[in-house]
Amino acid sequence: MDRLIKTDVHAVDVFFVRGQKCGRAFKLTNLMHTMSVAVCLTTSDPVLFSVLKPFSIIPPLTTSSFTLVLNEPCDRPPLSSHPCTILVRSSMLPTGKAHQDDLHRLFSKPGPHIFKDATIPISFVGPHVAEFLLSPSSMSLEINFLFSKAISWCDESQLTSLLRLAMENGKSHFVSALIEAGADVNDRGPEEESFISLAVKSGNADAVQILIESGCVINNEIDRFLHLAAAMNRVDIMEILCLGYPDISLNSVNSQGQTAVHLAAIQGQVEALQFLVSIGSEVDVTDRDGWTPLHYAAHEGHIETSEFLLHHSVYAKYAVTKEGKTAYALAVEKGYSDLYDMLHVSDSLHRAARIDDVHTMKSCLAQGANVNRTDQNGWTPLHRAAFKGHMESVKLLLNYGARIDLVDGTGYTPLLRAVEAGACRLQCILWLMGLKLALRA
Template sequence: MDRLVKPDSKEVELFFYKGQKCSSTFKLTNLMHTMSVAVSLTTSNPSIFSLNKPLSIISPLSSSSYTLQLSHFSDQPPLTSPADVIVVRTTMLPTGKARHDDLRRIFSKPGPHVFRDAVLPISLVGPHVADFLISHHSNNPLPESCNLYKKVLSGCDKTHLTKLLKLAVELGNVDSVAVLIDAGADASFNDSNGKSLIPFAIRSGNFNVVKLLVDSCCRIKNSVDLVLHEAAAINRIDFMKFLIESFGDNEIDINSVDSNGRNPIHVAAIQGHVEVIDFCVSIGGNPNYMDNKGWTPLHYASSQGHLKSVECLLECSNVKKVRNKDGKTAFLLAKENGHSHLYDILHWGDELVRGVKLDDVHRVKKCIEEGAALNRKDQNGWTPLHWAAFKGRIKSLKVLLEHGAEVDAIDGDGYTPLHSAAHCGHLQGVLLLIAYGSQVNLKSFEGSLECVEKHVSLDYNNLYQEKA
């Protein structure tokens, strides 16, 4: 005979509850027809697990129940790898009786009289164990985690499984999400606010979790879930594209607003996510939209000091001068928050060009003192110096040159300020620009400087000889 007793199961499942007394009962049956059997039970970790009857006697063909319990209350399940076990050792007891000390002596001396009948793994199960596993091993799963999860989840009902699914989704643990859905968790769950699991999956940043939920028939209500807002907040265009493809324009509106009246472009502007702004605008997002406070995306980008976002929004919107409900423009918000690197692009650059066009030297100097960029180009590639030369504003031209404006800056067609002055017949401007080093033989993209010779009677060679 290879064993004297038989356990009623191959492992002992112990339901674990945080901070509570946890125990589990199992049975051993004596297989001997005429002889009693002495039993010794030990755990591989006695400091954690204890047994009510470590030594016992079982009558012939009878069964005896045993209780395994945690030695101490705990907030965390004492999981180990490999799992803790109960070792069942037995020996025949012809007399059918023995004192406790006698049994201890019998099992303290190994030999052929002592059988090792079973090794029973201890499995901790229940929602608290699953919660612990998901929370602590989301990025570094335990070995054979899927099998472990399945075993642990055997003690969970559908409500527990769905609650655990939300946790796994929030942590971005795609393996746990898959196991929980397979175990019966409800992927179509909505919380008390009507929110589906998709927004939580987006926040986790794990694309595979989002895809798994969509594939598992998780549906959204965009006015509640605001999935594009969620994706915009973490700069994930891939999420936005996938969700639009999955749910379509009927369910997802690029211009939907949250409780503050902000659309996804507002959210991207607050965070400084230029790529998201570009994408939203490209599919019909409104960059001029004002929220409940009268703030446009440009107001937010300027307030936060996001230069690239401000530049992007200036290219696709026309709200630079729009005031919010507090009467503040984007420039005033930037100034209020000390974002001096935005002053030129939001205000002083425009003021500088305006001053140049009017030949208002006082305004031009003030703009320069306030940080206006002398060489910033407009949508046509013109610098303030181009405008001064084109308009023949000699006083402004001189101020710009004195403060270091680039004399031969070129526009989109390769024209310099000298080309502009010559084309309009402004001889004084031509002379001043040449005096500051403008190259008279610099070609535009379309050819040479023929317009200078055509509109201004001036011998450049003689002029250079006189200067020499």
């Protein structure tokens, strides 16, 4: 016989409650048919844990209860990567009787009469343990197994609260465990914020995917997942959301009347804008103050963002806010001179080239207008001047570096536009042809 005692548990799970002296009962059974057995119970950390009645006598084939207690109340569970244990030792007791001192002396002397029946690991469980494991201070612990043990004692409401805490604290790698244990993925909490929203805020694409696959539903009336992802430039998350929720509203607005495109423009997130436009989001939409995404991009001084929006916009450059301001006016207010050309000055240059207004052209070029900037049709100011046959404008533009080899949206150079306009543009045609031949030479 290699043991005299059988335990009723493989581990003693202590339900931890902050600030309380916790404990857990367990049972030992004497396997002997005719003889009493003396038992000695000791913990690997006697400072932390004690067993009530550490020395005891169990009659033949009888079961006795014992209680493990946490010696002092704690505000946080005293977890360790090497859990404490209870060592169960036993010895046959033919007389069936002995005083505590006798039992102490019996187990103080090692020998073949002492059986080591079991080593029982001690675990802390319950929502307070899980909450601690989800806190930033638990980063150094090997906590996957501890967490699984802890939540096995939690009900659905507790698991759902823990899932919300995991999202808020960025511990999204515990999402699957909490959902599998029974957390309600469609609970919205007191402020009606969904778990998907929390996952997007944490920037964890895996958590977003898990929640979608677990049946998390959306409400297009209140959920603004694309807004959150767009502001962070998380195209990967936006792709997951659009694939997981084909009916997601691309142009839904927040409390300020802003779409996800607005949010991307405010933050200067060009990749997010490219994705949103590619799936059908509107670029020229205005918020409740009459601001288009371009207004915000100009107000924040985002050059690349403004260029993208101008390229995909129909009227945003000319739209005015409720205060009567264009995107150009907002850029001027903030002193973003790098935006002046694309938002206004280039338009003036194109207009002046069309009507041969050399004075205005000189003014625009002095303000930094890009002499080769194209309009929505791919025309440069030189295309316009050549098409109209305005020689003085053509010469001025060429002096400022206008390129004669640029093609418009249909593949025409300024020379070809002049030819298209007819013989009345002969002087301009000859001038551009001569310049072209000179460049080749």
